[in-house]
Amino acid sequence: MSSMNDIPSTPGKFKMDKSSHFHRVRWHSSYTKLTFWSIIFLGLIFVFFIRSPSSSSLPADSSRRSLRTYGWGAGFVGTHVSAALKRRGDGVVGLDNFNDYYDPSLKRARQALLERTGIYVVEGDINDSALLRKLFEVVAFTHVMHLAAQAGVRYAMENPGSYVHSNIAGFVNLLEVCKSANPQPAIVWASSSSVYGLNTKVPFSERDRTDQPASLYAATKKAGEEIAHTYNHIYGLSLTGLRFFTVYGPWGRPDMAYFFFTRDILSGKTIPIFEAANHGTVARDFTYIDDIVRGCLGALDTAEKSTGSGGKKKRPAQLRVFNLGNTSPVPVAELVNILERLLKMKAKKNIMKLPRNGDVQFTHANISLAQRELGYRPTTDLQAGLKKFVRWYLRYHSDGQKAAE
Numbered sequence: 001m002s003s004m005n006d007i008p009s010t011p012g013k014f015k016m017d018k019s020s021h022f023h024r025v026r027w028h029s030s031y032t033k034l035t036f037w038s039i040i041f042l043g044l045i046f047v048f049f050i051r052s053p054s055s056s057s058l059p060a061d062s063s064r065r066s067l068r069t070y071g072w073g074a075g076f077v078g079t080h081v082s083a084a085l086k087r088r089g090d091g092v093v094g095l096d097n098f099n100d101y102y103d104p105s106l107k108r109a110r111q112a113l114l115e116r117t118g119i120y121v122v123e124g125d126i127n128d129s130a131l132l133r134k135l136f137e138v139v140a141f142t143h144v145m146h147l148a149a150q151a152g153v154r155y156a157m158e159n160p161g162s163y164v165h166s167n168i169a170g171f172v173n174l175l176e177v178c179k180s181a182n183p184q185p186a187i188v189w190a191s192s193s194s195v196y197g198l199n200t201k202v203p204f205s206e207r208d209r210t211d212q213p214a215s216l217y218a219a220t221k222k223a224g225e226e227i228a229h230t231y232n233h234i235y236g237l238s239l240t241g242l243r244f245f246t247v248y249g250p251w252g253r254p255d256m257a258y259f260f261f262t263r264d265i266l267s268g269k270t271i272p273i274f275e276a277a278n279h280g281t282v283a284r285d286f287t288y289i290d291d292i293v294r295g296c297l298g299a300l301d302t303a304e305k306s307t308g309s310g311g312k313k314k315r316p317a318q319l320r321v322f323n324l325g326n327t328s329p330v331p332v333a334e335l336v337n338i339l340e341r342l343l344k345m346k347a348k349k350n351i352m353k354l355p356r357n358g359d360v361q362f363t364h365a366n367i368s369l370a371q372r373e374l375g376y377r378p379t380t381d382l383q384a385g386l387k388k389f390v391r392w393y394l395r396y397h398s399d400g401q402k403a404a405e
């Protein structure tokens with residue numbers, strides 16, 4: 001497996017070759033097809049019925065429904081959520097297209113981690129309806145945790161098509177399959193704090209306006225929220241959107257600032273630190289991955305069943321949107337100070353004007369709704385969370401990428 005040093009030094013410039021990375025599951029002959037589905041079928045039988053919650057050695061929480069969740073495998077948040085579901089005894093299967101927006105070897109390492117815990121990750125794309133339909137034919141998934149997206153705010157100016165492909169076309173394709181499934185699953189999916197765009201009222205509440213996106217990424221996430229409304233309204237799909245606020249932590253995404261700042265401080269490379277006009281502070285409500293995982297599980301556990309069947313709605317279904325943030329924004333300059341202390345190295349800094357490429361000046365979540373409805377209570381501040389990230393980052397390199405946390 002290649003090392004993290006192989007990650008290009010300008011992560012926002014990763015080129016995604018869609019043709020070679022999407023639709024990786026191809027059928028060359030009916031024999032290959034038959035073999036593939038036999039393996040998948042046996043694998044899923046194993047995952048859901050042999051290693052099912054009731055047969056798990058983990059303590060069962062009898063007050064909780066056991067979920068059969070269809071999650072998205074080897075992404076940052078998906079890996080953590082899938083592992084947490086599995087730990088508590090739920091059945092989980094993953095799906096990931098392993099595209100090269102960032103170093104696929106990190107995704108493969110996450111996949112290996114998941115497979116060690118008994119989670120099988122199917123390699124395929126959410127735009128592949130035949131694949132999704134087959135999976136639903138094999139297992140009656142109760143829940144779908146949809147975390148497959150083209151992420152990153154700045155990259156949207158370089159590869160706009162990839163955002164439309166994953167965040168809009170892929171999402172619609174998934175909803176089409178879910179609406180026809182019998183029973184229909186409940187769906188929890190990742191929206192983004194970026195939908196607040198140029199909103200200046202803080203902290204951001206779910207009731208605030210979200211009609212001024214500052215990036216195409218934000219616009220596709222906002223479109224996702226509207227599309228969710230439509231599928232809920234017409235087909236009775238139970239849908240919960242989670243607006244994540246700059247999620248960070250071990251096994252994170254190398255295109256995010258905290259991750260590549262760490263790499264570049266260690267290698268002595270200059271890091272660009274953005275500031276707003278008149279030396280204005282740029283800040284983010286950085287949220288630690290374990291807090292986000294608890295929010296995701298809370299959303300899954302409180303999701304009501306979808307109400308449709310045979311593609312028709314029977315009665316109104318649940319439609320929700322929640323902020324999942326940390327409620328304490330930290331300036332980017334302070335993020336760098338913390339990293340310098342943890343790494344015991346001085347950063348070479350280039351303070352520059354916030355580019356007009358989709359970044360907003362600050363984010364700040366009001367989480368009272370998630371607190372009330374999901375029992376969401378973030379407990380990790382940036383200092384504590386970055387400490388865990390840095391420990392993971394250093395071990396991941398020194399242990400040949402086998403570090404578990």
Ligand SMILES: O=C(O)[C@H]1O[C@H](OP(=O)(O)OP(=O)(O)OC[C@H]2O[C@@H](n3ccc(=O)[nH]c3=O)[C@H](O)[C@@H]2O)[C@H](O)[C@@H](O)[C@@H]1O
Pocket residue numbers: 151152153191192193194243244245246247255256257258271272273274282283284332359361
């Ligand atoms: O909250 C969210 O919804 C979004 O959070 C992050 O987006 P962002 O907050 O922009 O995270 P980073 O790209 O890691 O940037 C963090 C901060 O560092 C700043 N930054 C970034 C890059 C850089 O070179 N220098 C710099 O100062 C940014 O302006 C921002 O304030 C994720 O990348 C998005 O996928 C996600 O949807």
